[in-house]
Each structure stands twice: as C-alpha cells, then as structure tokens.
Amino acid sequence: MLARQRQELILQEVEQTGGVRVSDLVDRFGVSDMTVRRDIEVLARKNLVVKVHGGATAAGTRHPDEPGFSVKSEINPAHKSQIARTAASLIEPGSTIAVSAGTTAYAVAVELRPIKRLTVVTNSPRVAEVLFDADRDDQLVVLTGGVRTPSDALAGPVANTMLADIHVETLILGVHGIDLAAGLTTPNLQEAQTNRALIRSARRIVVVADHSKWGVVGLQTIAPLGDVDTLVTDADLDPEARRAIADLGVQLIVAPRSDEDASGVGQ
Incomplete structure (x- = not known):
C-alpha cells in the first residue's frame, strides 16, 4: 500500500471515529510504528488531523485535559x-x-x-x-x-x-x-x-x-x-x-x- 493510500485511510478513520491510536494502525496496516507516525505527521502538517500522544484526533477536537495516570x-x-x-x-x-x-x-x-x-x-x-x-x-x-x-x-x-x-x-x-x-x-x-x-x-x-x-x-x-x-x-x-x-x-x-x-x- 502506498503512503498516500494509508494517509487517506487514516484520515477517513479519524473523521468517522474522532481519533486513532498508532498501535491500532500498526496492526491494521502491518507497517512499523515509525511509518504510521510519519503518516500522521504529514496529515498534521496539512491541518487535517491533530497529532496527540499515542495517535491523532480530528482537527478542531483537541482537548486540554490530560489522560489519567492509569x-x-x-x-x-x-x-x-x-x-x-x-x-x-x-x-x-x-x-x-x-x-x-x-x-x-x-x-x-x-x-x-x-x-x-x-x-x-x-x-x-x-x-x-x-x-x-x-x-x-x-x-x-x-x-x-x-x-x-x-x-x-x-x-x-x-x-x-x-x-x-x-x-x-x-x-x-x-x-x-x-x-x-x-x-x-x-x-x-x-x-x-x-x-x-x-x-x-x-x-x-x-x-x-x-x-x-x-x-x-x-x-x-x-x-x-x-x-x-x-x-x-x-x-x-x-x-x-x-x-x-x-x-x-x-x-x-x-x-x-x-x-x-x-x-x-x-x-
């Protein structure tokens, strides 16, 4: 699968669910953690998603609250x-x-x-x-x-x-x-x-x-x-x-x- 195809699928998932986890995308696409992070980085630079710890969320949905310790x-x-x-x-x-x-x-x-x-x-x-x-x-x-x-x-x-x-x-x-x-x-x-x-x-x-x-x-x-x-x-x-x-x-x-x-x- 080409990088552009992966990025389109990632964007589609974010738009449908509000966010994605890197670990889930690694399993889904069968690629490395770093490859997924680069895809997210490309989308973030275009302001299509917001890069967050462990994944990405839809643009405009970023929340200032931090996840709990657990x-x-x-x-x-x-x-x-x-x-x-x-x-x-x-x-x-x-x-x-x-x-x-x-x-x-x-x-x-x-x-x-x-x-x-x-x-x-x-x-x-x-x-x-x-x-x-x-x-x-x-x-x-x-x-x-x-x-x-x-x-x-x-x-x-x-x-x-x-x-x-x-x-x-x-x-x-x-x-x-x-x-x-x-x-x-x-x-x-x-x-x-x-x-x-x-x-x-x-x-x-x-x-x-x-x-x-x-x-x-x-x-x-x-x-x-x-x-x-x-x-x-x-x-x-x-x-x-x-x-x-x-x-x-x-x-x-x-x-x-x-x-x-x-x-x-x-x-």
Whole structure:
C-alpha cells in the first residue's frame, strides 16, 4: 500500500471515529510504528488531523485535559522500563534529587529504590509512596503539598511556594510532549508552573520521555528544549529528531532495548 493510500485511510478513520491510536494502525496496516507516525505527521502538517500522544484526533477536537495516570501507564510500558533503568543509572548514591509526577518518572523512581543515601523531593504521591521505606534510615523523601491533578501530580501555589527554596542536584522530569519549537509542554496549566519551579530548583535537568512524545504539543510550554541537560529516550526515536536534539546541545541518551546489553546506550 502506498503512503498516500494509508494517509487517506487514516484520515477517513479519524473523521468517522474522532481519533486513532498508532498501535491500532500498526496492526491494521502491518507497517512499523515509525511509518504510521510519519503518516500522521504529514496529515498534521496539512491541518487535517491533530497529532496527540499515542495517535491523532480530528482537527478542531483537541482537548486540554490530560489522560489519567492509569491510562498513561498502559502506553509504551516496555520503553518506559528501558528509559527508567537508564535514567536511574545516572544517579549516584548520596545524591539530592527531585522527581516529577508522570508515569515515566514513576518508573524511574522504582529503579531508584536500591540506591543508598538519597534525598528525594517530589510532587508525586505515587513516587513518594514507592520510595518511602520506614525501615530505611539512609533515605529522605520530601513530598510537596498542592492540588492533585488528573496525572496524579501535586501542583499549584502550595507546591510552588514549597519548591521556591529547594535546591537539588538533579531533576528527573517527565513531560506530556516535546517539540522543537514549543519545547517541553503539558496540557495542565497548574502543572506547568510547578514543573517550572522544579526546574528552577535543579542544577541538572534530565528529561525522561519515550519516542511517542516527540512532536506532541500540550497547551502550555514548561521550558525550551535547549534548557534540558540530558534527554533519556528509547531506540525508536526518529533520526531527524535525534539530530535536532543534538544541534541544541542537549545530551541524548538512548536506552538500550531490554534484549541489549547496557553498554549499548547511545549518546
């Protein structure tokens, strides 16, 4: 099937149902994930569809609400695990870190548990819960206050005030979308402000995001992509995206697939 034929069928499906998922189109057409994403990108550039995390929706139907934590946790779980293991390997024992909310950041928190003498600041109740261990005296977990959002983050003025005087070495930051022009984005206005407070608290910003986040633009920008020190992603990130990230001076670390040796991490 020609690319134009696939794109016509994708557009037809979007118009009939209001949206499509990349995984469903991969199964339907028998092509790669990246091929489907390129088809959606072509349609998005023509303003025929709106590219969203994991798929596309009809033009004019984009909604600022973010899917809940449980829904997002089911998207690309293998990639998130690979990214989490790689990102956790960047953290040394005795470090002071911050971990944002989000399913990929949560996956990193799970991998951080064996690391000794960590001080962790987080606006995610789930991250705090997975890291807290009453039997350990070598680890401090600090949970901000704030209003709970659909993605299970604590955000808003209380969280922002608490973070104003916090200083950490590294921030592990999950994001809704990454775009060359729009930067790091989120559909939640309160989370955008709290994520900015987290960024201000850290000397090093490590963004953890799988390839499907590339090109997705949420309602508000958190920070320019060039402000990121390190981006940890998976091996399915498009080569063009890799070049664009490198051109901005951002360290790109590609997590090895689960069947690859850790020495295969690319930068």
